[in-house]
Amino acid sequence: MILKRFYDEKLAQASYLIGCAATGDAIVVDPNRDIEPYLRAAESEGLELRHVTETHIHADFVSGLRELVARTGATAYLSNEGGPDWSYAFADDIGARLVGEADSFMVGNIRFDVMHTPGHTPEHLTFLVTDTAGADRPIGALTGDFVFVGDVGRPDLLEKAAGVSGTMEAGARDLFRSLERFRELPDWLQIWPGHGAGSACGKGLSSIPHSTLGYEKLFNWGFTTDTEEAFVAAVLDGQPEPPKYFAEMKRINREGPAVLHGFPEPDVGTLSRLREALDAGAWVVDTRSAAEFAVGHVPGTLNIPLNRSFNTWAGWLLPYDEDVFLMVDQAHADDAIRDLGMIGLDRVGAVFAPTVVHAWADAGGQLATVRTRSPGETEAALLAGEATVLDVRGTAEWRDGHIEGVDVIPTGYLLDHLDELPTDGELILHCQSGGRSAIAASLLQRAGFDNVTHMHGGWAAWAARGLPSVRETTGVGAGA
Numbered sequence: 502m503i504l505k506r507f508y509d510e511k512l513a514q515a516s517y518l519i520g521c522a523a524t525g526d527a528i529v530v531d532p533n534r535d536i537e538p539y540l541r542a543a544e545s546e547g548l549e550l551r552h553v554t555e556t557h558i559h560a561d562f563v564s565g566l567r568e569l570v571a572r573t574g575a576t577a578y579l580s581n582e583g584g585p586d587w588s589y590a591f592a593d594d595i596g597a598r599l600v601g602e603a604d605s606f607m608v609g610n611i612r613f614d615v616m617h618t619p620g621h622t623p624e625h626l627t628f629l630v631t632d633t634a635g636a637d638r639p640i641g642a643l644t645g646d647f648v649f650v651g652d653v654g655r656p657d658l659l660e661k662a663a664g665v666s667g668t669m670e671a672g673a674r675d676l677f678r679s680l681e682r683f684r685e686l687p688d689w690l691q692i693w694p695g696h697g698a699g700s701a702c703g704k705g706l707s708s709i710p711h712s713t714l715g716y717e718k719l720f721n722w723g724f725t726t727d728t729e730e731a732f733v734a735a736v737l738d739g740q741p742e743p744p745k746y747f748a749e750m751k752r753i754n755r756e757g758p759a760v761l762h763g764f765p766e767p768d769v770g771t772l773s774r775l776r777e778a779l780d781a782g783a784w785v786v787d788t789r790s791a792a793e794f795a796v797g798h799v800p801g802t803l804n805i806p807l808n809r810s811f812n813t814w815a816g817w818l819l820p821y822d823e824d825v826f827l828m829v830d831q832a833h834a835d836d837a838i839r840d841l842g843m844i845g846l847d848r849v850g851a852v853f854a855p856t857v858v859h860a861w862a863d864a865g866g867q868l869a870t871v872r873t874r875s876p877g878e879t880e881a882a883l884l885a886g887e888a889t890v891l892d893v894r895g896t897a898e899w900r901d902g903h904i905e906g907v908d909v910i911p912t913g914y915l916l917d918h919l920d921e922l923p924t925d926g927e928l929i930l931h932c933q934s935g936g937r938s939a940i941a942a943s944l945l946q947r948a949g950f951d952n953v954t955h956m957h958g959g960w961a962a963w964a965a966r967g968l969p970s971v972r973e974t975t976g977v978g979a980g981a
Contacts, residue, residue: 502611502632502640505542506693506710509533511812511840512562513699515710517643520548521609523634528552528575528608530628530643531695532565534758534843536572539565552608554578556645556695557625558587560658560747561702562812563845564754570595571760578606582617583624591757600626610634618647618683620676621654621702627683629690641691642714647679649694651707653723655740658702662747673733680723680732688715699809701747704740704897739897742911746816746844753845764842767834770826770851772860775799778826778850784819788829788837789855791939795871795955799861802828804943806936807837814940816844817913824850828857871942872954876963879929879956883907888927893941894960898933904963905971912941919948931956931963 503520518539520527527548529539532555543550553566553575570577579589581599592599600606602617614629627647629639646654656672659665691713698708705722718724726732770778778785779801787794788807798804805814807829819825819841827849829837834852841849862868874882882888883904892899892909899909910918912932922928928950930938935958942955956963964970 502630502634503527503546503548505546507538507542508697508710509535509562509843510699511809512843513697513706514562515693515695515697517693518542518548518550519608519611519630520546521611521634522546524609525549526551526609526611528554528613529565529569531555531559531645532569534563534565534568534761535764535839536565536568539569540572549573550575552576552578552606554613554628556580556627556643556647557622558589558751558754560622560662560750560754561700561744562750562843563758567591567595567758568760568762571762578613580617580624580626582626583619583622587622587624587755589757590755594757614639616683618644618679620656620672620679621646622659623672623675625654629686638687639690641693642683642686643693643695645695646702647676648683648692648717648721648723649696649703649706650692650709650712650717651721652703652705653680653721653736655703655736657737657740658743658747661740662743662745663751664748669737670733673736674729676723676736677729677732684714684718684724686714688713688718690714692717701741701743701813739900741895741897742913744813744817745913746821749816749821749845758845759847761842761847764835764839765847765849767827767838767849768851770853770857772857772864774851775826775853775857775861783824783826783850785826785828785853786815786819787855787858787943788827788833791871791936794943795873795939797858797862797868797870798943799828799858800867800869801947802943803940803947805940807833807840810936811837812840812844814912815841815846818916818940818944819846821846821848824848826850826853828853828855830855869946871939871946873957874929874954875957876966876968879931879963880968882927882929888929888954889923890929890931890956891922892932892960893930893938894932898960900972902960902964902970902972904931904960905969912937912944915941915944916948919945922950924950924952926952927954928952929954929956932959934959934961
């Protein structure tokens with residue numbers, strides 16, 4: 502048996518290629534939309550991708566299953582569990598084989614036994630993998646978003662992200678029962694999860710790529726919490742806010758993603774095209790660093806630096822039903838287009854080189870800046886009543902410690918709370934270390950706020966100076 506793990510750092514997402522060396526058959530499990538790495542790996546191992554499957558309808562990235570079927574003609578295996586609301590609308594179109602509890606299928610000499618493990622989602626499957634050429638019991642489990650290293654899948658996404666009310670507690674109870682079943686499997690079973698640290702599909706995922714069931718039984722809180730009631734309370738408490746685009750991902754992946762046959766080549770934009778886009782109210786994303794953006798940027802542009810968090814914030818803030826425009830240097834344009842495509846943002850109108858900022862100024866256009874304050878200056882302005890301070894971290898972070906008297910609206914929800922923000926007097930934003938509040942400052946500037954300041958260093962710098970703070974054990978902030 503050949504096993505290869507693929508990990509996308511920006512999505513914190515793992516997918517797997519499993520092949521039978523004897524027959525040359527191979528399968529990809531939980532593929533993302535960038536299918537080229539799977540094709541290259543199969544070719545290098547002398548394998549043919551004849552099968553593809555996924556553990557559930559994903560909420561945090563566009564599935565590559567349909568793309569792989571279109572490219573290779575592979576047979577797709579899709580969940581038949583969870584009821585009609587959680588069935589794949591495109592299954593018949595691609596001739597998929599529907600599988601559920603106690604089903605099995607073969608990839609060469611490798612057997613995949615199907616377990617229905619609901620909780621994270623109603624249709625979720627886990628695949629037990631047995632290399633029948635040398636064993637009669639499974640070596641590992643492809644657990645998707647059911648069991649992670651050090652954590653378990655969150656059951657609140659359907660309610661919080663997809664708007665399916667009343668599902669959180671029921672999902673948590675399903676998850677507890679799925680774990681009770683799963684723990685009866687042998688301790689040697691390897692755990693091959695679908696995500697690692699940084700994913701919003703859990704709250705405490707480890708960066709360790711894999712584990713064993715025996716180890717997780719000892720140290721994963723989901724297995725060590727004894728009662729169902731205690732588990733339900735623990736799994737629902739302190740989950741981070743799910744990005745808004747998760748609901749769109751659920752819809753896209755259920756209905757069937759568009760087959761791209763490769764990510765598109767964007768048009769190269771000109772200064773006049775930039776003016777037209779901004780005059781039309783289009784979203785123009787400046788991907789330079791926050792520091793470069795703060796020094797001088799084209800008014801009306803949004804700053805989302807092209808780093809590991811680019812996908813997440815693009816999904817949080819950009820529309821899916823409009824063209825968006827990117828300001829990015831040519832060497833990284835393909836990366837930016839790919840990042841957007843991985844979460845279904847396929848409508849890129851044009852790409853502008855960052856030098857367009859200087860061209861804008863040379864043509865007589867005024868550049869905007871982002872003001873900054875240190876934690877000490879922020880404290881002085883707050884005590885003097887000269888400024889309003891707003892925490893733009895997550896609600897769970899705010900509860901763990903925040904500036905006394907300062908409320909929280911997470912960055913991704915700011916556009917929903919514009920009428921609550923002051924337009925006169927200084928508005929100082931802060932997050933944990935400065936990254937999110939820089940994005941938030943650009944977002945509010947785009948929305949017409951000219952009183953925005955960004956606190957340099959964020960909460961970490963404030964706490965390091967020993968400045969006053971409080972911790973909430975109950976209650977929520979404005980963004981909850």
